[in-house]
Amino acid sequence: MILDKVYSADDVKKLSFDEMKSLAGEIRELIIKKVNTTGGHMGPNLGIVEATIAMHYVFNSPVDKFVFDVSHQCYPHKILTGRKEGFTNPDKYNVYTGYTAPEESEHDLFKVGHTSTSVSLACGVAKARDLKGEKGNVIALIGDGSLSGGEALEGLNNAGAMNSNIIIIVNDNDMSIAENQGGLYDNLKLLRETNGQAECNFFKSLGFEYLYVAEGNNVEKLVEAFEKVKDTKCPIVVHIKTLKGCGLAQAEENKEAFHWILPGTLDEDKGSVDFVENYTSLTRQYILDKAKEDKTVIAVNAGTPGVFGFDKEFRNSLGVQYTDVGIAEEHGVAYCSALAKGGAKPIFAVMSSFVQRTYDQISQDLCLNNSPVTMLIYWGGISGADATHLCTFDIPLISNIPNMVYLAPANKEEYLAMLDWSLEQTEKPVAIRVPNVELISTGVEDKTDYSVVKFKVVEQGEKVAILALGNFFELGREVKEQLGINATLINPCFMTDIDEELLESLKANHSVVVTLEDGELDGGFGEKITRFYGNSDMKVLNYGAKKEFTDRVPLEELYIRYRLTKELIAEDVKNLIS
């Protein structure tokens, strides 16, 4: 094993090309085994093994600075920078995160999980170096769909004009998570087809020098290219053609499915899984049905169709009624706003964590123009996710923007009714938080008119009123039971507005109001309720997440930390009413 000789990045420099080739095979094997065990990013890491080895061979990290984009391509880098036991030893599989993490190693500069950031960050690192009169190379590694994000494009425009050393390695595997989207990718294709010789060159048009490496999974060719650009005095793009999933037949063939996999995906006997309806499959079918009925219904997403179950069958079935804008949420929201103004019925699907990339477009393009777009926010809620992919901030982000209606359904029928209402109304932008819990059906059709802000009193009681929002509606029911008194149980449905009439009426025979929301408390739903009661005798207890970045903290632990269990909440309430 070559890897036995490699403890740190410096050891890579001592290897021969043959040894590096063997090393690539060994790393690949480790990644396949580990990712198939824990789940994680498979294809992106397999494609970038040789480039990572060549980077460490030619450059001198951490004096030379590597900035990873998305950073889900950093597994080979982790293996080469003192963290290989996280891949060789199954007991330590979960010691290191799936992203670059400065707390793990001086070779990781930033904690990064959202895409399209590396070029901008590299510009800052390079400028700081220059201001301090230091030397060294700054290398950004970008690709895998990230190029289409606004931050990457802004960064490239600025990097191209820097009069200094900055090297952008573009990892071109001809894929985003799904297919690439946009004219830029046609230019990459042209460059691949002309061996980098085409005159019309996106990177050159932005001021970069440019070098093409056709064999991006060949260490020797990569080393040669990197040696050439090392210590450059000007911005340069090294465009390397790699194979996503390289070395794993299934991943090479099915690039989208193997971008990120669940544990055990490669195992032969996975057993048969019975289909269980959930909010994702429900939404998928709903869109298919609506699109068939109405040719102006169009489903839009920004480069992550898999998250929403928008598989190839779905895409083919929708045809022109489907747009994947690529990783470009800003464009996605503006595009949908204009679609709606033009009389179409756009449904924009987006993950809670990634909706953060498009605040201003929600405010200006969408809400200021009151365009009747339906936004579906997926995965919103407290979770044990990486700090880079938390989904706890969408309520504060979305619901304080004027004109928006942000809804939190608590069951299947309510969700469907909200979808129907949103698609048919023409007055307002609507966001719906797709429940991030097991599907619950009441079996009773919901005929609510959601153009009126009205909280639903599900069980009328007294003394204590529990306002339990969306994902946490069932928790509210449990709290009521735990309290053992005839408390009032309310399903607020709306996160953007309060039902003043109802809240006012509660004053008559309630002394405590409890709010439950599956997200950050600061700036969220509960605070609006508390503000309403500020000048009254009503006591209000708000439950939700603390304002913090948590990093792979188990959900159960977070629930305890935030007192989000029926027992702890009931305890607090009892203390207040006793």
Add this chain to the structure above:
Amino acid sequence: MILDKVYSADDVKKLSFDEMKSLAGEIRELIIKKVNTTGGHMGPNLGIVEATIAMHYVFNSPVDKFVFDVSHQCYPHKILTGRKEGFTNPDKYNVYTGYTAPEESEHDLFKVGHTSTSVSLACGVAKARDLKGEKGNVIALIGDGSLSGGEALEGLNNAGAMNSNIIIIVNDNDMSIAENQGGLYDNLKLLRETNGQAECNFFKSLGFEYLYVAEGNNVEKLVEAFEKVKDTKCPIVVHIKTLKGCGLAQAEENKEAFHWILPGTLDEDKGSVDFVENYTSLTRQYILDKAKEDKTVIAVNAGTPGVFGFDKEFRNSLGVQYTDVGIAEEHGVAYCSALAKGGAKPIFAVMSSFVQRTYDQISQDLCLNNSPVTMLIYWGGISGADATHLCTFDIPLISNIPNMVYLAPANKEEYLAMLDWSLEQTEKPVAIRVPNVELISTGVEDKTDYSVVKFKVVEQGEKVAILALGNFFELGREVKEQLGINATLINPCFMTDIDEELLESLKANHSVVVTLEDGELDGGFGEKITRFYGNSDMKVLNYGAKKEFTDRVPLEELYIRYRLTKELIAEDVKNLIS
């Protein structure tokens, strides 16, 4: 007067080229006179007169759809679409807004004031047309610096790949608000110098067909070009070279100063204005001094240096310690985060309204990485501004992001102390809301350590505690006087965190807490205070702006609407304690 014959867009079609030339002169005269009277965007509108006439001559609005970017280039368009009295009649100068406004005319599709949105919006309009099987051209007009914004770049990448009619007119006047920034602008220069013939073409690299018009202030040439691209079946860019400020000598010479002017700028006798120190001039001088002392201090902004008084003298004096990233706030924040990680001391200046363009970068690139950047948020507060440029949302936007410290100074000495502390500390990202009120000096040096969350008790009293934040600290003092009781006056300083110890201590001898903040209440500072007291007997009254887009509503009217006067607040408090 040709204009006497022009009541609507259709009338333009009947004119000869000579008449259109005369019309251009007449429109120019109206704009100069009107803008010099009311203030507004001068240079951008003077540059685009001929293009607007040619657009209305060739295309058939509103069947063909015009989408303006920034929309501060829409004055000629307004004059030609039934709104000329807003320019001919001084009594009606303020009837129409300075931006496109659908409520004014069917020729205005969107309410737009932030830049870089037109291409994405045009994509949506074009796609809706196609879904509905309709005909017509969709034309986006972009330029004047807007191309460098992430949303524009994402939009171009998507537009270039559309298999349908979409026309992007790039108004290239070789300027942003200040100089253009980024490699892209070198490509535009190359294209101008080669009469559009250079092979390396940014727009072609994104999939567009391309047409260059060297004489962008010549109606005949423009008409010829637009006729050529009309009814195109594929995405095409018409790159027109125009002169910013065309027809007004001062504006042609001093393009930056005449981008937007104050009323009376052209009048000969403006009288001499005495220099009065304000928070902008104070900040400007502070940065100059610090940069001289410490070569790692660097001032960064995103294309609006004039807002911060970063004039040519300032820029020249700072030299390499100054970066204007162009209209590219996302890049700006990430760049600063990396500068800080690299050991430099970046100060990022940004307008409250435009900080909205970079939520995710503040969260992920900056706060998650805990980079010690100093962000200065200008103009934050309630105002009579256009709906597109409100500055009421920065507190909810910024202060609910973990790790951030967002400070609101109430006087000069406090502001300077916060700046000093922020620049020297290395632990956290810090934002400071530059006061948007007259400069107040206490004359006493502030020696507070802002690494500890501590609200300042300025006057210790009882019964009622007034927490008056930043801009509204003096209002707090007035409320106390108006109340005529020995109320406690508190300067909270922090918007991101609460001083629990102090709040707890108030319970002993206070029954009412009042919070005052110059911004939106929903998701803001006051709600954090109210939540803290939710389970107690403390009554809390929150004052700030309602969640709404206001549009040129006079400030005094808003203050009444929000009960933000000392009299109304005192009345509410008295009702509560009586």
